[in-house]
Amino acid sequence: MSIDRRTFLGVAGLSALAIAGKSTLDALARGEEREAASATQVATRWAMVIDPWKCQKEQGCIDCIAACDKAHNVPRFPARAHEVKWIWKEPFDKAFPDQGSLYTAEAFRDRPVLVFCNHCDNPPCVRVCPTKATWKRQDGIVMMDWHRCIGCRYCVAACPYGSRSFNWLDPRPNIKALNLDFPTRTKGVVEKCNFCEERLAKGEQPACVLACKEKALVFGNLNDPTSAVRDLLRSRYAIRRRPELGTQPEIYYLV
């Protein structure tokens, strides 16, 4: 049997197309599998829901802040320029600059809002870190490796919430009571809230959550539909700090 040139080229072309098409389909199928795997893999997404009204019941209460300071050896510097903050109170119009009106300013004059690292889903601090000293964990915690921080402060500049502090001075002399189980930091290192990941590893709740007498802070897993945080977010309206920036903060404030 003999084939002419035209038939030969046709058959060869179709075969090549079939081979190329097969590998493309295979690659696409693999991609889908991977996506499905990553969606099921993340069973935990830690988040916090804050009830500002409960929090403000007792004016001037700093139980959560004191508990955090103690748990993490957070230094207290007398000068504001050297301040190191993990969890602190911010005036309403500073915490929610896009939410206020002339009248809310009046309503919230003596009602500061509790703020800390938002553990964003799309953290700008992580994107700018040149040494990967900060990164987002599978469970959503924006973690820091102080061993690797070179103190460039890109993350401090990138964070729109001011959640990161730089140690301009040696923090040790300014720590009230040293906690042996947690390291201090050194001069030249950035620090911030770590969502108490060292306590989560032991199955404990964050220190601030436990310290709050009013139970104004609720911590839990967003990916678990039965968790307390999901319950609250289902039943109440909640806002986040500056959502328009696209950082997807994971600290919710009930209104």
Add this chain to the structure above:
Amino acid sequence: MRDRGIIIGGLILFLGLITFPVWYNAAAGTTSKGPEPKLPTEEKNCVAPVDYMRSSHMDLLVNWRDEVVRQNVRQFVAFDGKTYTKGLTQTCMKCHASKADFCDRCHTYAGVQPPCWDCHIDPKLIQRSTG
């Protein structure tokens, strides 16, 4: 050959000077002295065999550090099957309670200054600050 005395004298002086540290240490009796770290008495086994710990504890500690901080893996199964929590102050210092008597002895002897204690807290420091 008129300078023979000066040359030989100079050579002797030169040899004496460059071997000075040897003479000095021999006289002070420090050459045969090791670092002599104080070992814990109650616990007989460390998390790895002694030879390994002696030569490579720094690698083990760096691995622990990376696994805990970056991978959230906190348990360490030792060579004898025992499980330990990875942690410098939480685990190592439970037995090797004194940084000055254990860590510092060798580190000073070898002239190395690991930065561990810039952040991790020497338990003795707390005792001093509270009592």
